[in-house]
Amino acid sequence: VDEDDVLTADQQKQLLNSTEVMAAVYNGTTWTPSALTVNASPDLAPVAVVGDDGNAAVFWRSVYASDPGDEGEDLLDFDTRDAIYVSFYDKDKDDWSEARMVYNGSTGTVAGIQAAMLPDGTALVAFILDRGSTDKSAPYQGYELAYRTVKSNGTLGDLVVLTNDTETD
Numbered sequence: 608v609d610e611d612d613v614l615t616a617d618q619q620k621q622l623l624n625s626t627e628v629m630a631a632v633y634n635g636t637t638w639t640p641s642a643l644t645v646n647a648s649p650d651l652a653p654v655a656v657v658g659d660d661g662n663a664a665v666f667w668r669s670v671y672a673s674d675p676g677d678e679g680e681d682l683l684d685f686d687t688r689d690a691i692y693v694s695f696y697d698k699d700k701d702d703w704s705e706a707r708m709v710y711n712g713s714t715g716t717v718a719g720i721q722a723a724m725l726p727d728g729t730a731l732v733a734f735i736l737d738r739g740s741t742d743k744s745a746p747y748q749g750y751e752l753a754y755r756t757v758k759s760n761g762t763l764g765d766l767v768v769l770t771n772d773t774e775t776d
Contacts, residue, residue, distance in 0.1 A: 628653045628667045630703065632696065641703050643694045644669070650692075654732075656724040661698040662759060664730035666691055666709065666722045689716040691732060695759045707761050710734070710753075714768060718750060728759045736768065750775055 628650045631640040643665055644650040653667040669690045691710040694703050710717070715736035722732045731754060738749040751771060756764030 626650055630665050652720055654720055654722045656722045656730060658724040658728050662728055663696040664693055666693045666732045668717050693757055709755055709757055730757050
């Protein structure tokens with residue numbers, strides 16, 4: 608590809624499929640990077656949280672679009688998969704856990720994601736679900752708020768959808 612060439616939809620999809628989530632831990636002197644994902648699907652929007660004890664969690668979206676279209680117009684239409692994963696950092700072991708799925712995309716696509724660490728080391732991920740709106744005059748009408756807690760050992764709390772209304776949540 609020359610510098611003036613326009614990327615094709617397939618080239619853009621290949622680039623998107625190579626996005627990975629990385630995290631680096633600072634020990635007071637140096638940074639130690641770790642790859643939290645190594646796969647052939649886009650991993651996007653990482654959100655990191657750190658507890659008072661130095662342990663941490665990183666949540667991210669693992670997505671996939673089936674067909675970018677001829678012009679790439681559907682490149683970000685993640686119609687095949689839109690899930691949330693988490694990996695925990697254990698300060699004592701200086702290691703990251705295997706990625707664990709927190710949300711499988713079954714009740715809507717993810718439109719936004721935030722996280723927090725509770726005092727006991729439990730992580731909480733809050734996210735916006737796009738359940739789709741058929742009303743073209745109110746495209747965000749299908750947005751709902753949800754959250755899930757995850758213990759550092761990987762135990763999942765209930766998936767809680769906080770809203771179910773016609774308001775833009």
